[in-house]
Amino acid sequence: MKFSFIRLGAVLHKELREYRRSPFIVLTMAVLPLVFLIEPLITIFRIGPSVAASTADRAVSGTFLVLLIAPALLPAVIAAYSVVGEREQGTLEPLLTTPLRREELLLGKAIGVVVPAVGLAYVVFAVVQVCARLFASNTYVVSALGQGSHILAEILFAPLLAGWSIWVGIGISARASDVRVAQQLGTLSSIPPLAVVALVSFDVFTPSVTLAVVFALILLVADVILFRVVSALFDRERLITGASAQRAPSAGGQVPPAGTVRRIPRIGGSDDG
C-alpha cells in the first residue's frame, strides 16, 4: 500500500484541531513568541543614533539568534509530547489498527508542529522589521536588519531548525516512557543547531549569503537523515506493549521445553462430529 496524502492530511487536521483545544499548547504558542518579540525590540530601541555601525551590527546579530530560538524551542516541546502523549491517552493503539503508515503519521505530526511554529516565527520577525523601520533611531540597525543574508537566514533557518527539533523530539517521544522526560530531553535537543547559529551571530563566522545557504543545506540533510532515523525508531510493538518484538525469548522461566505442549481437547463442527 502506497504513501497516502489523504491519511497524512487526516493526521495533520486532527493535530491542528487538538492543538487549538489544548490550553498548554495554546499558551506556549502565545507566550513564547511574545517573550522572543520583547527582547529584540528592547535591544533595537536601546541602540542610540550615535552608536557605531559595528556595535549596531553585533546587536542585530544577537537579535537574530533570539528570533531563531522560538522556532527551535517551541516545536521541541510540542513534538516531544506527540507520540508519548497519544500513548498515555490510549489513542495510539486505535491509530495503529488502521492502514496508517508510520511515515504518514510522523510527517502529519511534524507538519502540524512546523506550520504554527514557523508561522509564528515569521510573524515575530516581520513585526521586528516593521518596528525597526518605524521607530529605531539608529540607521545602521535598520540596514543591518534588512540585510539579504539576515532575511534569507531567518526564512531558511526557521523551518529547518524547527525540523531538527521536531524529529529529535518525536524520536525521543517514540522511545520515552513518559511525557515529562520526553519534553525535557526534547528541549535540550534544540541546543546543538542553535549553538551553530550563535557562533554565526557572534561573528565567530562572518555572516554571508553563502554561509547561510551552506548551513541551511547542512540542516536540510540533517533533517532528512533524522526523519529516516526516527521512522526506523518507530517500533509499533514497543509503542503498544512497551517491549520490542526484536527481543529474543529466553529459555526457561515459564516457557515449557519443546514437546511438553498439553493435549488440547477440541470439538469440531457438526459435519465432522
Next chain:
Amino acid sequence: MEADTTTAARGEPPSGKPPALVVDHLTKRFGDRTAFEDVSFSVAQGEVFGFLGPNGAGKTTTVRTLGTLIAPTSGSASVAGIPLTMDNGPEIRQHIAIMPENPGLYRRLTVTENLQLFAGLYEQRNATVRIGEALEAVNLTARARDLCGSLSKGLRQRVGLARALLNDPAVMFLDEPTSGLDPVATREVNDLIVGLRQRGVTVFLTTHRLEEAERLCDRVAFLNTTLRLVGRPDELRERLFSRSLTVETLTPLAAPDDVFNSAVGVESWRPEGASSYVLSVTDPRNVAPQVTRALVAAGADVVSISESRHSLEDVYLQLINDDPEASPR
C-alpha cells in the same frame, strides 16, 4: 504435540467458504512470559466467534497479534485471507477493524471529529455519509457534536464501535465490547453484533460475559495460554456434562432404585436434596416419559421432571477447575 490434524481437531468451522481467520500453532512470548502458546483454530466467514478465558489468558494479546499490532513469536496465521506478515500489515488493516479494550478516543475532539480522523485514515470518499451511518448504527446521532471527554464510559464504548464500523471491515475484533456497560447498553451492543452477523461480517469477540457468548456466538474457544476447547456452545455442554434429568417429587421416594432402574435409558442416578433426583440418561426427551410412567406406577407424587441445563458458565467453571495451570496471574 497432537499428531491429529483433522479439521475437527484443529477447531475448524463448519462452513465450506474460505475461512476469515486461520491460526496455526501461533505463539507469543514477551521475554520469558508466554502470553499464548500453540494456538490453532479457524473462523468461517460471517461467523461470530467467542474467545473466552480468565484474566491474563492471552485474549487481548491474540487480538493484537491477529490485528498486526504485534508480531507473533512463532506460528502462522491468515487474516481476511491475507497471510499474517508485517509487510502485509497495512493491507490486512484495511480489511479489519479492532475495537481495543479501551476505546482510546481523543477527549478534546468531538465524536464526529474523532470519526473524521478515522474516515480519513481509511481514505473514505463519502466520509460524512459513512460517519452518519455509523453513528446511526450505534444510536449516537444526537451526541455527534459532544466532546468525547464529556461522554460516559458506555457512550465512549459506542463511539469506539462506530469507529470500527467506518471501513466496512470483513473481520471485526471486539475486545470486551460490553465491559462496564449497563444492561440496556449491553443489549444494544449485542444487537449490533447480531446486525453485523446478518451483514456477513466475521466477528471475533472476547468477553467475560458467558451468557453473552452463549447467546451471540456460533462457536466459542476457551483460551488459558493454550487453547483448551473450541466448539459450539451446545456441543461443549454435551462434551463436558453427561445429559441428565432432574426429578422432583412431593415426598421422598420409598425405593428410588427400583423406580429408576425400571425406566429404560437411565444410566445412573443420585439424590439431590430430600426429594429431588438427578438421573444420568442417554436421551432426555425419550427417557422422560418412561421415567414419568415409572414414577406414576410407583405411586409417587411428581412435582416436576426437567432436563438439566448447563450454561456456558458451567462449562467454563468446569474447565477452569480442572485446569492445574489456571491460576490467576
